[in-house]
Amino acid sequence: MNGFFDIPSDLQHSYAGLIGLHLREALLPVLAGLLLALPLAQLCVRFRWLYPPVLGATTILYAVPSLAFFVVLIDYTGQTELTVMIPLAVYSLVVLVPAIVDGVRSVPQETLAAATAMGFGPVRRFLQVQLPIAVPAIIAGLRVATVSSISLVSVGTLIGNQGALGNLLAAAQKYDRPELAVNSVITTAVLAILCDALLVLLRVALTPWMPSGTRRRSKTARQPLPAPQDVTR
Secondary structure, three states: OOOOOOOOHHHOOOHHHHHHHHHHHHHHHHHHHHHHHHHHHHHHHHOHHHHHHHHHHHHHHHHOOHHHHHHHHHHHHOOOHHHHHHHHHHHHHHHHHHHHHHHHHOOOHHHHHHHHHOOOOHHHHHHHHHHHHOHHHHHHHHHHHHHHHHHHHHHHHHHOOOOHHHHHHHHHHHOOOHHHHHHHHHHHHHHHHHHHHHHHHHHHHHOOOOOOOOOOOOOOOOOOOOOOOOOOO
């Protein structure tokens, strides 16, 4: 299609640059969410009464539209990538916390008892026993969080061209070039598929004990897949 890769100069990025920016804005929040979800999940496993309020809080935060987050953050972080990435990191918690909790709770009590008998303390047992066994469930949660984050980055176009590939949607309307919108949609979808495939390969590499013919998708967090978002999300 003529002009498919002809990116308007006011976006200040080439096509490859937009892809790199999109991945950075999508994947760094997921990584930050994972680093925050791991200790939260451990606390929820150790203190079961803590899990319902933590899950409720993350669900409430997920329900807050991204525009509301932008209004609150923009006075502190300005029209920057950080303003886009903070809400995405918060949104990832609603998937990652339940995924990690379910995965860790699935570890057999006999395994935990054996680790304790070998002198493993709570932290060492969590890191060296529970987390490795919970890898399939954690990766399943990461897959949902990653695809959702890649989709939601486009909302950043509302705060000054911080939407990476989503900026092409605004440019398509501004310059009456529908091929730019097609480019944005297709490229975003391809990135989501590739990242999901890489996470599947990572799960396979990290779980060599699972027979290759019987690997099954682990139970994901007990939350529905995030619905497609509109520009007000």
